[in-house]
Amino acid sequence: CRVAVLISGSGTNLQALIDARQHGALGPAELVGVFSNRPGAGGLERAERAGIPTCVIDHRQYADRSAFDQAMQAALESWQPDLLVLAGFMRILTEPFVARYAGRMLNIHPSLLPRYPGLNTHARALAAGDAEHGATIHFVTGELDGGPAILQARVPIEANDTAEQLAARVQRKEHQIYPAVVRWFSEGRLTMHQGHAYMDGNAI
Ligand code: GRF
Numbered sequence: 661c662r663v664a665v666l667i668s669g670s671g672t673n674l675q676a677l678i679d680a681r682q683h684g685a686l687g688p689a690e691l692v693g694v695f696s697n698r699p700g701a702g703g704l705e706r707a708e709r710a711g712i713p714t715c716v717i718d719h720r721q722y723a724d725r726s727a728f729d730q731a732m733q734a735a736l737e738s739w740q741p742d743l744l745v746l747a748g749f750m751r752i753l754t755e756p757f758v759a760r761y762a763g764r765m766l767n768i769h770p771s772l773l774p775r776y777p778g779l780n781t782h783a784r785a786l787a788a789g790d791a792e793h794g795a796t797i798h799f800v801t802g803e804l805d806g807g808p809a810i811l812q813a814r815v816p817i818e819a820n821d822t823a824e825q826l827a828a829r830v831q832r833k834e835h836q837i838y839p840a841v842v843r844w845f846s847e848g849r850l851t852m853h854q855g856h857a858y859m860d861g862n863a864i
Contacts, residue, residue: 661846662692664741666749671703672831673747673768673838678710680839689846693739695732697751713739719751729757743845746800747838758802763852765800766845768838770830772796772812777805782823782830793817793826795834797841799852808857810850810864813837 665674674694680686694707697719707714715735722728728751736744746767758765771781773796785793794814801807813833817826844850849860857864 661687661689661742662740663689663743663745663842663846664693664695664736664739665691665703665707665745665747666695666697667701667703667747668696668698668750669701669703669748671701671706671748673834674703675706676835677745677747677839677842678706678712680843682710685839685843687843687846689743689842692741693736695736697728697732697749703748725752725754726756729754733757733760743842744800745838745842752804753800755802758800761800763799766797766810766841767800767805767807768795768797768834769805770795770827770834772814773798773805773809780823782826785817786821786823786826790817793830795830795837797837799857801855808852808855808864810857810859811837811841 665677667674677691681691691712693713693715694703695715696704697717699716699718704714717731717735719728742764744761744765772794776784792814794812796809796812798809799807815829815833851858
């Protein structure tokens with residue numbers, strides 16, 4: 661199973677996938693390329709260190725989302741990916757791009773969806789006085805952070821937590837669950853049909 665990872669930032673989730681692969685914990689998933697829309701993304705160095713091909717296309721060079729997504733798709737297709745893994749990829753995707761990879765694109769979002777789609781999730785969970793918070797891995801559909809959930813990880817919110825402390829606690833969990841889900845997909849266990857996610861043929 662050929663996996664391309666899309667990033668915009670530091671790439672700690674990418675690193676977790678690289679480490680899992682090196683420890684034999686990613687099953688038949690192969691990391692065939694890392695794509696970034698940000699030239700300076702820290703994750704690019706992680707990819708290079710691991711010997712994974714990289715591609716950077718700066719979205720600011722494109723007139724609109726559609727032109728950028730078309731360029732990105734052409735670049736990704738050269739890797740012939742079976743799965744796209746969004747790991748801190750901070751772009752909203754156009755309908756044709758989402759449709760092209762329907763059922764073959766995963767995202768990780770730092771909240772217990774459907775709570776807190778969008779940005780600043782840690783601060784929002786703190787402001788709401790929530791007792792717990794976490795991360796969700798889901799299939800990507802046309803709805804922002806709205807596709808069917810596959811796996812969630814929960815963490816407690818402690819008294820006097822800052823958004824940074826909470827983010828770090830959530831990220832440690834992210835690094836555990838993303839490799840597991842990528843492995844399941846690569847083993848053919850995870851599918852999406854008509855907007856629902858299935859594991860081993862059972863609705864999740
Ligand atoms: C993660 O918290 C992820 O949930 C969110 O962006 C962050 C990416 O972090 N979508 P990293 O680049 O993997 O370190």
